[in-house]
Amino acid sequence: xxxxxxxxxxAHHAPPQGFIRNYIFSLDHKxxxxxxxxxxxxxxxxxxxxSWLMRIHLVWPNSPVPGLKWLAHTxxxxxxxxxxxxxxxxxxxxxxxxxxxxxxxxxxAFGNYFLPIQIGAEDMAFPRFNMMSFWMTFxxxxxxxxALFVGDGPPISGWTAYPPLSAVGxxxxxxxxxxxxxWGLSIAIFCIASxxxxxxxxxxxxxxxxxxxxxxxxxxxxxxxxxxxxIALLAFAVLLPACGLLILDRLAGTSFFVPANLxxxxxxxxxxxxxxxxxxxLFWFFGHPEVYIAIVPAMGIxxxxxxxxxxxxxxxxKVIIYxxxxxxxxxxxxxxxxxxxxxxxxxxxxxxxFPTLVITIPSTILTLIWIGSLYGCKLRITSASLFALGFxxxxxxxxVSGFFLAQPSIDVLLHATYFVVGHFHLVMGVxxxxxxxxxxxxxxxxxxxxxxxxxxxxxHFWLTFVxxxxxxxxxxxxxxxxxxxxxxxxxxxxxQPLLPVHRFITIAALATGAAQIIFLYNLIHSRFRxxxxxxxxxxxxxxxxxxxxxxxxxxxxxxxxxxYHDPYQYGVKGATGDYVMQDSxxxxxxVPEEGRR
Amino acid sequence: xxxxxxxxAHAGHALEESPYRIPSKKLVMWLxxxxxxxxxxxxxxxxxxxxNATPGWPRPFHFSPTVINAMIMTFxxxxxxxxxxxxxxxxxxxxxxxxxxxxxxxxVAGIIFALLHIREWIGLIGEGLRLFQNPWGSGLFGAAxxxxxxxxxxxxxxxxxxxxxxxxxxQRGRYDAGHIEIWGLYWHFVDIVWMFVVPFVYLLNIAH
Numbered sequence: 001x002x003x004x005x006x007x008x009x010x011a012h013h014a015p016p017q018g019f020i021r022n023y024i025f026s027l028d029h030k031x032x033x034x035x036x037x038x039x040x041x042x043x044x045x046x047x048x049x050x051s052w053l054m055r056i057h058l059v060w061p062n063s064p065v066p067g068l069k070w071l072a073h074t075x076x077x078x079x080x081x082x083x084x085x086x087x088x089x090x091x092x093x094x095x096x097x098x099x100x101x102x103x104x105x106x107x108x109a110f111g112n113y114f115l116p117i118q119i120g121a122e123d124m125a126f127p128r129f130n131m132m133s134f135w136m137t138f139x140x141x142x143x144x145x146x147a148l149f150v151g152d153g154p155p156i157s158g159w160t161a162y163p164p165l166s167a168v169g170x171x172x173x174x175x176x177x178x179x180x181x182x183w184g185l186s187i188a189i190f191c192i193a194s195x196x197x198x199x200x201x202x203x204x205x206x207x208x209x210x211x212x213x214x215x216x217x218x219x220x221x222x223x224x225x226x227x228x229x230x231i232a233l234l235a236f237a238v239l240l241p242a243c244g245l246l247i248l249d250r251l252a253g254t255s256f257f258v259p260a261n262l263x264x265x266x267x268x269x270x271x272x273x274x275x276x277x278x279x280x281x282l283f284w285f286f287g288h289p290e291v292y293i294a295i296v297p298a299m300g301i302x303x304x305x306x307x308x309x310x311x312x313x314x315x316x317x318k319v320i321i322y323x324x325x326x327x328x329x330x331x332x333x334x335x336x337x338x339x340x341x342x343x344x345x346x347x348x349x350x351x352x353x354f355p356t357l358v359i360t361i362p363s364t365i366l367t368l369i370w371i372g373s374l375y376g377c378k379l380r381i382t383s384a385s386l387f388a389l390g391f392x393x394x395x396x397x398x399x400v401s402g403f404f405l406a407q408p409s410i411d412v413l414l415h416a417t418y419f420v421v422g423h424f425h426l427v428m429g430v431x432x433x434x435x436x437x438x439x440x441x442x443x444x445x446x447x448x449x450x451x452x453x454x455x456x457x458x459x460h461f462w463l464t465f466v467x468x469x470x471x472x473x474x475x476x477x478x479x480x481x482x483x484x485x486x487x488x489x490x491x492x493x494x495x496q497p498l499l500p501v502h503r504f505i506t507i508a509a510l511a512t513g514a515a516q517i518i519f520l521y522n523l524i525h526s527r528f529r530x531x532x533x534x535x536x537x538x539x540x541x542x543x544x545x546x547x548x549x550x551x552x553x554x555x556x557x558x559x560x561x562x563x564y565h566d567p568y569q570y571g572v573k574g575a576t577g578d579y580v581m582q583d584s585x586x587x588x589x590x591v592p593e594e595g596r597r
Numbered sequence: 598x599x600x601x602x603x604x605x606a607h608a609g610h611a612l613e614e615s616p617y618r619i620p621s622k623k624l625v626m627w628l629x630x631x632x633x634x635x636x637x638x639x640x641x642x643x644x645x646x647x648x649n650a651t652p653g654w655p656r657p658f659h660f661s662p663t664v665i666n667a668m669i670m671t672f673x674x675x676x677x678x679x680x681x682x683x684x685x686x687x688x689x690x691x692x693x694x695x696x697x698x699x700x701x702x703x704x705v706a707g708i709i710f711a712l713l714h715i716r717e718w719i720g721l722i723g724e725g726l727r728l729f730q731n732p733w734g735s736g737l738f739g740a741a742x743x744x745x746x747x748x749x750x751x752x753x754x755x756x757x758x759x760x761x762x763x764x765x766x767x768q769r770g771r772y773d774a775g776h777i778e779i780w781g782l783y784w785h786f787v788d789i790v791w792m793f794v795v796p797f798v799y800l801l802n803i804a805h
Binding site for chain 2: 125126195198199202203204206207208233234236237238240241242244245248252253254255256272273274275278281282285
């Protein structure tokens with residue numbers, strides 16, 4: 001291309017000066033990636049503590065929680081969690097985890113850091129958008145956190161914020177006042193931030209690839225981030241106006257989501273004509289793709305890591321890419337399966353059930369490829385590969401219940417129970433978190449120039465893996481036994497016989513949460529005291545391992561790589577080691593993929 | 598290489614020039630347009646959903662003044678689309694003065710559109726139309742009307758500001774023909790959205 005634009009790009013690529021330009025309002029995609037990771041870490045720790053409080057309240061509803069009365073003296077007098085505060089905790093837990101952890105960590109954090117390096121670019125296409133994207137996300141986080149501490153209580157409508165109660169304002173009870181408004185505002189800001197991020201990811205992938213980096217030569221992680229950006233581009237575009245309409249209902253007296261003659265707290269509401277179902281349509285049109293925004297990056301990361309640990313390519317590179325694409329495409333057609341019990345026309349339920357069952361096909365293909373590729377390989381056991389295996393396990397265990405929930409006749413029974421809670425926590429929540437753990441153990445050496453402690457990593461894996469199953473498998477049993485969800489306590493009702501199961505889950509949750517201290521210790525200790533990391537500790541082939549750990553400010557120190565090979569040249573006969581890097585000019589004898597097995 | 602190809606983060610390193618390659622900034626505008634189209638679609642969906650669910654939906658508009666006004670507004674906006682095309686063409690041919698002149702004419706047309714729109718709003722507010730109520734029936738009518746036309750109007754105003762900024766930057770050599778083309782794309786998108794607003798929000802709600 002012409003020289004002026006190259007010069008202008010080089011200009012904003014000059015090494016930044018000063019602390020603020022370097023680490024706070026940085027334009028460097030690597031710093032922004034770390035900022036997203038830090039924000040996600042903050043959010044996940046907060047979200048985890050909130051879930052502990054919920055679990056404690058469920059089984060010891062009348063016991064004071066030490067220290068809580070200082071944090072929430074109106075919502076939890078003397079440290080005893082009120083039922084309303086339980087709902088607040090649930091709302092904040094869900095919102096933090098879905099938006100600020102599951103969207104930020106696997107997609108925004110690792111995508112920002114590694115997508116440009118993996119395609120051989122010096123930075124994102126639009127570094128300023130990138131910086132704005134992070135800081136708007138941070139602003140959204142602050143607004144949401146403010147909602148936790150407002151005087152009339154934090155929001156209580158769940159991360160789905162179903163109207164009419166979320167739309168009528170303070171009359172609906174504590175937490176439906178300022179808190180809920182701040183919730184809507186926070187999510188609207190998050191939508192705009194996410195739009196800026198998606199624009200950047202897509203244009204970077206399409207326009208800034210190094211010489212020789214054809215689309216099919218991109219690593220699977222890059223493919224996954226690219227596809228996720230395409231999903232996010234259109235999904236958040238619907239949530240944004242939905243939040244706008246919700247805020248109008250709350251502040252300007254419109255009635256988009258509030259029906260006529262609604263009586264709340266013994267008062268007829270001044271609204272008329274709206275439809276709560278409309279919100280559910282708009283929300284879930286975003287909400288279901290959001291599930292794939294969380295899980296698709298993890299799928300790509302896990303494939304990338306497993307291939308490296310197996311020392312051979314997956315059964316099919318292309319089928320994985322096409323399956324991820326079909327997941328992204330189909331994710332827009334299934335939103336109604338969240339609404340089988342909403343009073344929607346049963347014919348619509350049938351319409352939504354069919355694509356929901358179809359979406360299990362690409363998911364199954366992916367699972368079969370992972371398991372089939374693993375069959376008979378000599379897997380290198382590292383913390384990263386263990387977490388990648390854990391991801392596959394959790395994805396299968398959590399996904400299988402999806403086959404049942406996809407059918408309206410079964411879902412009608414199970415929808416309002418803990419069965420669904422167990423399903424989505426395993427398949428979307430914990431599975432994606434395992435992807436993040438795998439990515440952390442795998443890429444930490446590159447990001448910080450130091451190795452993490454493998455022994456601690458493996459202990460962390462086993463405790464977390466067993467813990468995740470101990471927590472979420474009983475949820476399915478609870479659901480089948482008829483335990484409704486979103487109830488704050490079951491002390492004096494028919495669910496009392498299930499309390500021992502709840503107690504077991506609470507203890508498992510507290511223990512598994514405590515086990516994360518090992519991870520935090522490993523993270524912080526390795527950051528400062530870990531063994532210095534070599535350039536390519538895992539003997540991997542993609543471009544991020546051709547640069548020093550950590551990479552220089554422009555990634556390739558001015559020498560843009562030229563790519564000669566497919567991303568996963570492992571098990572190559574006649575190569576030094578058993579692999580050939582993507583930018584190695586070395587010729588590879590063309591062996592059919594089966595030949596390498 | 599045409600004027601439109603000089604914009605944006607360079608694409609230079611790929612193995613070969615792809616026939617589908619477009620400059621990053623133009624690509625981002627297309628992506629933004631896709632995203633924004635979905636946002637408008639969501640609002641129009643919400644409007645259609647509520648309109649169908651409401652018996653006796655108000656249809657307060659008459660040929661005069663509403664339809665006449667909408668026709669004038671449409672004429673102004675479509676004309677501004679043509680002037681934008683002339684500006685883009687002039688910029689691509691390197692005719693700086695022409696590009697500037699026609700971009701400003703486009704922006705002025707946008708301002709006229711906005712003023713006509715605001716005058717119409719003021720008239721309707723005078724007749725009692727509010728976000729939450731109106732004299733003709735369901736309060737949702739005003740909510741849908743103001744939300745959809747308001748979002749479109751904010752896009753027009755934003756477009757006018759962007760065109761002015763880009764034109765001044767183009768005059769000073771800060772921006773090039775590619776930027777004019779990119780904001781031309783945006784302007785045409787705003788134009789096309791109006792083509793959905795007129796039938797759905799105006800013509801469907803004419804009294805009979």
